[in-house]
Amino acid sequence: MSIGSHPFFTGSPSGRCPGTDGMVTSSGLSIASKSPIRRTGVQGKQPVKKLVIKNFTVTPQLPEDYELNTWKVLQQAVQAIQQSKPVESSLEELYKTCENLCHQKFGDNLYKRLSTEVEIHVKSVVHGLLNKSEDGFLEAVHTAWSDHCRQMIMIRSIFLYLDRTFALQTLGVSTIWELGLDLWRRLAMNSLEIRSKVLGGILALIERERNGETTSHLIMSLLRMLSDIQMYNSVFETPFLQASRLYYHVEGEQSVHIRTVPEYLRYAQRRLVEEAGRFEGHLDKSTRRDLIAAVEGELLERWTDVILQKGFEAVMQDHNLADLKLWYELMMRVSGLEKLSFHFGNYVKKTGKALVADPSRDDSMVDELLKFKLGLDEIVHTCFQNSDLFLNVLKECFEAFINTRQNKPAELVAKYLDLRLRSGNKDLSDEELESTLDRVLILFRYIQGKDVFEAFYKRDLAKRLLLNKSASFDAEKSMLSKLKAECGSGFTTKLEGMFKDMDTSKDIMINFRSSKMHNKIAGLDLTVNVLTQGNWPTYPPAEANIPANGTKELQLSLFQAIVALLFNETGDSSLSYKDIQHLSNIEPKELSRTLQSLACGKYRILVKSPKSKDVSDTDTFKFNEDFTASLTRIKINSIQLKETPEENNSTNERIFQDRQFQVDAAVVRIMKTRKQLSHTLLISELFEQLKFAIKSTDLKKRIESLIDRDYLERDKTDPTVYKYVA
Incomplete structure (x- = not known):
């Protein structure tokens, strides 16, 4: 459309103002001269001409039907977009048309006309949705919403000048995009029938997806719609969380009874991972947090005691590290570590x-x-x-x-x-x-x-x-x-x-072997240990008659040597057990062990009759004339008896005696420091100081013993209080 043909412009097509010889400038001013300007050759200096600029004497006027006719052009474009038909005019021309209307102060009316046009279209779409069957309803909503968004984007691109100069700068007026969202919210989603069908459909799709079907694209589109029209929290979030809680309430109760505990733990972990990744980027953070909390509550917190009683001991016995680690991680999510x-x-x-x-x-x-x-x-x-x-x-x-x-x-x-x-x-x-x-x-x-x-x-x-x-x-x-x-x-x-x-x-033995005394008993390998009596365990005294000295080639213990030397005097004759016991005076049990090492061990320097591995008091012994060994020096090991009950009892008796001394010392030490204490406090301090477990009755006996021995005395006015006697 040329400038000269536009109804906004008046005057002759050539662009000259009527009644003047001047040209019309782009600002609507005429440039006139008092005398005509002639073209002459450059022959001498020409006189300076003065130009006078004057305004139009008549202000241009718009046609009365200018606004309506211009709107019809834009209306046809909007309807074509809404009906997915080709737009006859170019977007640039439509944009310029909108811009011209705004320049002429028609922005308010233009916004109202556009709002009405979009509202009419949305109502027709909603009417079509209400007639859709259940099977195709959600797909129809998805398609209608997608079309509506696409249409509003194109419409906004045409009315962008209106959006920027009128909508954005006028208080209480929504932008064109917000207008489209608001109309969809009011006319479509505020319809109880549509809203309930959309919500019910979304929840049904989510349950189907939880059961293994693939429906994510449709769910995500509908969630985006609810979020865009700001109905996500009011319409979707609470029912979604309630439905999720109910779903896992039922499924958790079924699973906990039909699965083993390790299987249930892995099932709960899988469900938590699935829900954490479900519709990522389309659920609000608060919704995802509440959703995970709901799943944890129904699958873990609700059944914590049951699964612990049902399977923890078995998992521990199997030493199943993977399951125990998973158990710990799941319990940590629901504050179940104490249990x-x-x-x-x-x-x-x-x-x-x-x-x-x-x-x-x-x-x-x-x-x-x-x-x-x-x-x-x-x-x-x-x-x-x-x-x-x-x-x-x-x-x-x-x-x-x-x-x-x-x-x-x-x-x-x-x-x-x-x-x-x-x-x-x-x-x-x-x-x-x-x-x-x-x-x-x-x-x-x-x-x-x-x-x-x-x-x-x-x-x-x-x-x-x-x-x-x-x-x-x-x-x-x-x-x-x-x-x-x-x-x-x-x-x-x-x-x-x-x-x-x-x-x-x-x-000491090194010094002894280098001394003259050792030279006098050459051939005898004697080893003596000098022990501090208080450091070593006490042993009962052992009596024995030590025979005269003689030649020895064997490395023997003391009792072995005593018995072996008895056979120096017998020649070929034998000695009975009783004879050996009488001559050596060795205690019977020790003698039996000694004879067993000499007659029944690896090196048998004595021959026992009758032959057996055990020694009895009816046996007889004689020197083994046929004894041979490849070693010059032979060590005959002593046979150590297994620990006897008597030996154990003896050790325990010594422990008991030592404990008595320790208790007495502790009582005296405490009372010497405190001077006076009640029975209860004294017992309490003794329990803290003593390094072994002891009964309070035993402590009381030791206190009574100390009173009898004048280390302590009872208070004359309060017998439960003890005093230290200096």
């Missing part, structure tokens, strides 16, 4: 108590406890993230069950160490032995009766040192340093003294 740790502690106490309380398992108890502890440590580290909660539960429960059988675990731990530190133990390398000692020390920490351990450990250490049975003095010293670091120097003072005595004895 998980409670069941973990119950399992530790139940299983551990079964190991400790059964006397038939004493021989393997320490090995089983070490294996049990190693497995629990792996579970806490690998599955429970080294949580302080579970570390503390493990410590408390292990300490609780291992002390249910008083004193016995301490005794067995000491014997286990003796077995590992003996020279006959060749199953372990130095590194493995060191690792075993470290693991045993962990068990030792849980034991309350450490004085019981000390007594048995000291007795076994004495045998290893005196009989030269230690596998490695480095290992012995290493264990000693571990005990010292764990319990303090007071615990290991006597043990360290035993090693010092052995070193001193070696020095």
